[in-house]
Amino acid sequence: MNEVIAILALLVVSVRATCTPSPTNICVTLDFFDGETGYYYLDTGNGPKGPSPTIQAYIGQTITFDQTDESNWYHPIGFAYEPDGAHGSDWGGAELAEVERADELQYKINSNNPTCADAGDTGLDCYEPEFFYPRSEWLTKEYKAELTITQEVANDSFGGVIYYFCHIHSKMSGKIEIYANDNLTNRVSGQGAEKTLYTTSQPDEFDSKCGTTAISPFKNGGVKACNVQFFPGTHDTDFEQCLQAIDCQMHWDMYGTTTANYASKIQTFMQQMIPHHQNAVNMAKLLLKQSTQAEIDAVEDLEDVLKSIINVQNFQVHYFRNNLNPDNKLLISSDSKPSHFESSDCECESSSAPKFHVFRIMQTIMIAWFGGALLL
Ligand SMILES: [Cu+2]
Numbered sequence: 001m002n003e004v005i006a007i008l009a010l011l012v013v014s015v016r017a018t019c020t021p022s023p024t025n026i027c028v029t030l031d032f033f034d035g036e037t038g039y040y041y042l043d044t045g046n047g048p049k050g051p052s053p054t055i056q057a058y059i060g061q062t063i064t065f066d067q068t069d070e071s072n073w074y075h076p077i078g079f080a081y082e083p084d085g086a087h088g089s090d091w092g093g094a095e096l097a098e099v100e101r102a103d104e105l106q107y108k109i110n111s112n113n114p115t116c117a118d119a120g121d122t123g124l125d126c127y128e129p130e131f132f133y134p135r136s137e138w139l140t141k142e143y144k145a146e147l148t149i150t151q152e153v154a155n156d157s158f159g160g161v162i163y164y165f166c167h168i169h170s171k172m173s174g175k176i177e178i179y180a181n182d183n184l185t186n187r188v189s190g191q192g193a194e195k196t197l198y199t200t201s202q203p204d205e206f207d208s209k210c211g212t213t214a215i216s217p218f219k220n221g222g223v224k225a226c227n228v229q230f231f232p233g234t235h236d237t238d239f240e241q242c243l244q245a246i247d248c249q250m251h252w253d254m255y256g257t258t259t260a261n262y263a264s265k266i267q268t269f270m271q272q273m274i275p276h277h278q279n280a281v282n283m284a285k286l287l288l289k290q291s292t293q294a295e296i297d298a299v300e301d302l303e304d305v306l307k308s309i310i311n312v313q314n315f316q317v318h319y320f321r322n323n324l325n326p327d328n329k330l331l332i333s334s335d336s337k338p339s340h341f342e343s344s345d346c347e348c349e350s351s352s353a354p355k356f357h358v359f360r361i362m363q364t365i366m367i368a369w370f371g372g373a374l375l376l
Pocket residue numbers: 037074075076166167168169172
């Protein structure tokens with residue numbers, strides 16, 4: 001039965017229309033190795049550009065953002081007058097104004113206006129919930145957002161700029177510059193100075209090899225290396241060296257981002273769960289980065305599981321940050337080494353061998369004793 005569903009899903013995926021890029025039909029993809037959540041890449045006819053590229057539009061233009069590509073799962077696009085729109089300007093911040101009037105935005109599912117009970121003016125509340133569907137189910141439909149740059153949108157913009165963003169994850173925004181007409185020379189001024197957009201985080205050489213985010217300081221020889229080997233072996237492959245750094249980051253950050261002697265069970269849970277989830281996300285990305293598609297495909301449902309870990313646990317990390325930050329409990333890991341990583345205090349290697357040795361002696365005595373008892 002599962003095989004039949006899988007084959008049907010494959011057939012449906014293969015008959016979904018492919019996106020033909022142009023300035024008014026933008027093919028949206030995501031590179032999830034790029035930064036924590038991944039960033040949008042936009043193809044307006046010259047290949048995917050990104051991360052989070054700035055694009056141009058003019059008053060009167062309608063632009064379709066085609067999100068049918070599989071990489072868009074869990075990343076429903078939205079539009080706002082300030083970066084991150086619904087998420088606010090910082091973790092847990094108040095919602096910021098979105099582009100959401102009926103003549104400005106229309107979501108499409110399989111090319112139709114959504115008709116669920118909450119469809120409202122734009123269909124967002126039918127569109128966004130489907131991005132939480134299981135990946136195999138989401139993959140059976142086509143998802144698009146049609147944005148129209150009206151005079152009102154131009155007037156409400158700050159400095160002639162609006163932003164696309166992900167309705168599920170923060171920090172994925174990019175700019176849409178608005179011009180008065182199609183020669184794209186006269187940018188509208190809107191209602192005041194342009195807002196500041198954060199920069200995207202870029203993977204360094206080690207992260208690029210591992211498919212991860214910000215683990216270089218934790219690799220062997222790095223400034224935050226752990227002096228603890230988290231799994232056995234000689235760690236002589238890229239996969240092992242990446243995994244060691246990923247595990248070191250989690251141990252360091254679970255210690256360093258947790259309030260000491262704190263009475264709130266919920267906030268302590270959230271503080272610990274952020275680095276715990278980041279570890280899972282980086283491990284999933286490492287496996288995808290260092291495996292061939294054939295290796296992944298050989299294990300039933302593995303691609304769904306890995307991409308689910310990346311998108312769902314990142315969403316939960318953002319949920320924890322949004323809860324912790326307004327109470328000043330979203331901590332940044334310090335640069336001072338957790339005491340249990342100092343080699344002088346480390347009980348991991350020096351004492352485990354004697355304990356193991358004592359265990360073996362006890363085992364030998366017990367076997368000898370029982371063996372002797374049986375002979376009597
Ligand atoms: Cu997203």
